[in-house]
Amino acid sequence: MSEYSNKKNEEFSPVHTNKVGGSPYTGVIGWIDNRLPIFRIFKHEYLDFQVPKTLNYFWSFGGILMICLIFLIITGLALGMHYKPSADEAFNSVEKIMRDVNFGWLIRYAHMNLASFFFIAVYLHIFRSLYYGSYKEPRQLMWLLGITIFFLMIATAFLGYTLPWGQMSYWGATVITNLFSAIPLVGEGIVTWLWGDYSVGDAALNRFYVLHWLIAFLIVGIVVFHVIALHIVGSNNPSGIEPKDTRDTVSFSPFTTSKDLVGMLVFILIFVAVMMFAPNYLGHPDNYIPANPMVTPAHIVPEWYFLPFYAILRAIPDKLMGVIAMVSSIAILGLLPWLDFSKVRSSVFRPIWKQCVFLFVLDFFLLMYVGAMPAEGIYLVLGRIGTIYWFAFFIILAPLVSIYEKPLPMPQSINEYMDWKKKGKIKTFNFTG
Amino acid sequence: MKNILKILIIVLIFTSSLNSAENKTKLLEPNWTFDGFFGKFDRASLQRGYQVYKEVCASCHSMSYLSYRNLGEKGGPEFTKQEVKAIASQYEIQDGPNQEGEMFMRPARPSDKFVNPYPNINAARVANGGAYPPDMSVLVKARKGGADYVYSVLMGYTEDVPEGISLEEGVYYNKYMIGNKIKMPKPINDGSVEYTDGTQATEEQISKDVVAFLTWAAEPHLEERKKTGFKAVVYLLILTILGFVIKRKIWLRIEPKV
Numbered sequence: 001m002s003e004y005s006n007k008k009n010e011e012f013s014p015v016h017t018n019k020v021g022g023s024p025y026t027g028v029i030g031w032i033d034n035r036l037p038i039f040r041i042f043k044h045e046y047l048d049f050q051v052p053k054t055l056n057y058f059w060s061f062g063g064i065l066m067i068c069l070i071f072l073i074i075t076g077l078a079l080g081m082h083y084k085p086s087a088d089e090a091f092n093s094v095e096k097i098m099r100d101v102n103f104g105w106l107i108r109y110a111h112m113n114l115a116s117f118f119f120i121a122v123y124l125h126i127f128r129s130l131y132y133g134s135y136k137e138p139r140q141l142m143w144l145l146g147i148t149i150f151f152l153m154i155a156t157a158f159l160g161y162t163l164p165w166g167q168m169s170y171w172g173a174t175v176i177t178n179l180f181s182a183i184p185l186v187g188e189g190i191v192t193w194l195w196g197d198y199s200v201g202d203a204a205l206n207r208f209y210v211l212h213w214l215i216a217f218l219i220v221g222i223v224v225f226h227v228i229a230l231h232i233v234g235s236n237n238p239s240g241i242e243p244k245d246t247r248d249t250v251s252f253s254p255f256t257t258s259k260d261l262v263g264m265l266v267f268i269l270i271f272v273a274v275m276m277f278a279p280n281y282l283g284h285p286d287n288y289i290p291a292n293p294m295v296t297p298a299h300i301v302p303e304w305y306f307l308p309f310y311a312i313l314r315a316i317p318d319k320l321m322g323v324i325a326m327v328s329s330i331a332i333l334g335l336l337p338w339l340d341f342s343k344v345r346s347s348v349f350r351p352i353w354k355q356c357v358f359l360f361v362l363d364f365f366l367l368m369y370v371g372a373m374p375a376e377g378i379y380l381v382l383g384r385i386g387t388i389y390w391f392a393f394f395i396i397l398a399p400l401v402s403i404y405e406k407p408l409p410m411p412q413s414i415n416e417y418m419d420w421k422k423k424g425k426i427k428t429f430n431f432t433g
Numbered sequence: 434m435k436n437i438l439k440i441l442i443i444v445l446i447f448t449s450s451l452n453s454a455e456n457k458t459k460l461l462e463p464n465w466t467f468d469g470f471f472g473k474f475d476r477a478s479l480q481r482g483y484q485v486y487k488e489v490c491a492s493c494h495s496m497s498y499l500s501y502r503n504l505g506e507k508g509g510p511e512f513t514k515q516e517v518k519a520i521a522s523q524y525e526i527q528d529g530p531n532q533e534g535e536m537f538m539r540p541a542r543p544s545d546k547f548v549n550p551y552p553n554i555n556a557a558r559v560a561n562g563g564a565y566p567p568d569m570s571v572l573v574k575a576r577k578g579g580a581d582y583v584y585s586v587l588m589g590y591t592e593d594v595p596e597g598i599s600l601e602e603g604v605y606y607n608k609y610m611i612g613n614k615i616k617m618p619k620p621i622n623d624g625s626v627e628y629t630d631g632t633q634a635t636e637e638q639i640s641k642d643v644v645a646f647l648t649w650a651a652e653p654h655l656e657e658r659k660k661t662g663f664k665a666v667v668y669l670l671i672l673t674i675l676g677f678v679i680k681r682k683i684w685l686r687i688e689p690k691v
């Protein structure tokens with residue numbers, strides 16, 4: 001076990017819930033809290049909870065994701081009251097929501113664009129973790145839970161996109177479910193089983209609807225674990241140095257809350273602007289054509305947030321290998337805490353790894369671009385280069401850089417880090433706010 | 434390192450420009466009143482647009498998600514109640530069964546959906562040389578380029594077909610249609626309709642009016658959306674600034690300053 005796990009246990013001693021009493025509150029709240037310690041827990045975890053004082057706005061994305069998730073569920077519930085999961089009625093019911101349901105257009109556009117913004121936030125959240133080494137000891141489990149959430153997000157988003165039963169819904173579903181047929185021997189059987197029929201149709205749509213809901217709530221469950229774990233290991237911070245005592249930290253409220261609020265408001269502002277002025281910008285026009293099994297669209301493209309992985313799928317000539325590559329391109333993130341064994345967390349002090357991470361981000365955009373293009377000629381070449389770098393980043397660069405890189409001199413504490421930064425001894429994003 | 438980044442970015446930009454260069458002709462982009470942050474429909478234009486739809490397009494294209502009552506609703510052409518009733522009653526729809534178990538015809542009411550020109554898709558195909566005139570309810574949102582694209586297609590018919598393109602019977606050349614071949618005969622010419630409000634019925638004017646109407650049909654809450662959106666953005670902007678000021682104040686409490 002590491003030094004952290006022991007230390008943390010002493011510092012933040014758990015609330016004793018096994019006898020009545022012990023509440024810091026009086027009156028009705030105290031009476032309830034003596035019997036059901038929710039107010040104590042809330043105070044302990046959200047008011048007094050100690051957070052490194054160096055957190056920059058990249059740390060707002062966790063909270064932003066939470067807000068996205070809550071609003072996705074609320075708008076989803078509202079949509080679910082009017083939506084009809086049948087091949088004949090799905091498209092009509094969505095149009096009815098857009099035209100006749102009170103504020104239906106707002107609810108639907110909100111749900112649609114929230115899905116996109118959920119992914120924008122999660123990508124920034126993951127980038128934050130990569131750049132500042134948040135995946136390292138003792139936060140490996142948080143990282144793994146995060147990747148589980150990401151997989152579930154992909155599943156829900158994909159299933160949700162099929163529901164309006166437009167051309168892209170239908171053909172996207174056909175292409176992606178067909179990937180299972182690449183599995184040797186049982187592949188075809190699995191596909192038929194998934195469809196509940198011999199093609200994507202009514203049966204598939206119905207179960208996609210059920211699963212879209214189910215997985216959304218599974219995400220909520222895992223997010224709870226993710227957050228509980230966070231409150232055990234504590235937040236990482238841009239310096240990557242663990243706080244030693246309360247001189248290095250601030251209390252969650254009002255410091256983190258006020259800062260997160262600013263981050264959230266900016267995010268919401270951008271979201272609302274896109275939703276109200278370009279609600280279909282992030283979507284595909286073909287999805288306003290009702291699904292037609294007889295007409296294949298010229299280009300079948302997934303939503304923008306799947307494009308990098310779609311590019312990896314298509315970079316590999318063999319279907320089965322392509323599917324394996326696509327799934328492992330995400331799963332491999334889970335190995336990072338063990339592939340990168342540098343003792344230094346933050347890229348601020350890792351001159352080489354920092355460049356590798358920047359290139360990785362660039363690679364992500366390259367693959368995203370390639371994923372939107374036909375899989376031929378120059379795009380195929382670029383897609384393959386991108387795929388190679390993607391995997392090399394984890395399998396080759398992470399361990400090699402860990403071994404050969406010479407980290408920059410490190411301050412001893414968070415306070416010293418801030419001091420160095422003020423004196424210009426540390427070069428990093430000017431993003432502290 | 435910086436250089437590698439630069440090279441990669443240049444490669445990205447280069448390949449993306451390659452792609453857009455091979456892409457088709459640039460669309461016509463008239464100034465739409467409904468574009469931009471304060472976008473609004475021009476009522477008179479929507480009303481004329483409905484006239485064009487009714488007199489020209491409706492003989493081939495259905496618009497099955499719209500009801501006659503929509504024509505009188507806020508944010509649309511805003512015909513008066515009487516006008517909507519009069520419009521609806523020009524159409525006959527099948528209703529029933531009545532007490533005797535018979536289907537019967539009656540004049541349409543405002544609550545009825547727009548009457549389809551053809552009984553089914555196949556009938557529409559047969560009547561149009563094998564091509565199905567797509568339903569127009571969400572057509573503008575179903576095409577890349579939206580209103581600009583539809584307008585461009587309407588204006589994109591030319592007499593001088595480029596060399597090397599052969600057109601079969603019932604197929605027409607169009608500069609903007611995907612593949613440049615369209616099975617819709619040029620629907621709009623100067624004077625295709627007769628406007629009663631004194632507007633010159635030029636090809637451009639008619640096309641603009643009908644496209645405005647189709648945009649409203651695809652997005653009947655556009656005005657409400659933009660109006661609410663503008664208020665929301667202003668409100669959030671103020672809230673964000675306030676939040677930032679408060680945050681600054683709170684963080685001043687700790688030393689050294691972050």
Ligand code: HEM
Binds near residue numbers: 134147149219
């Ligand atoms: C539904 C999606 C998610 C929600 C609601 C969520 C929520 C949160 C919240 C509230 C925090 C604490 C605030 C912060 O540090 O930003 C957090 C931290 C963290 N998340 Fe997530 N998260 C989600 C997805 C993910 C994913 C997909 C990953 C990685 C693949 C991930 C990895 C992490 C890590 C490693 C931390 C701790 C980082 C640190 O303290 O520096 N999360 N998450």
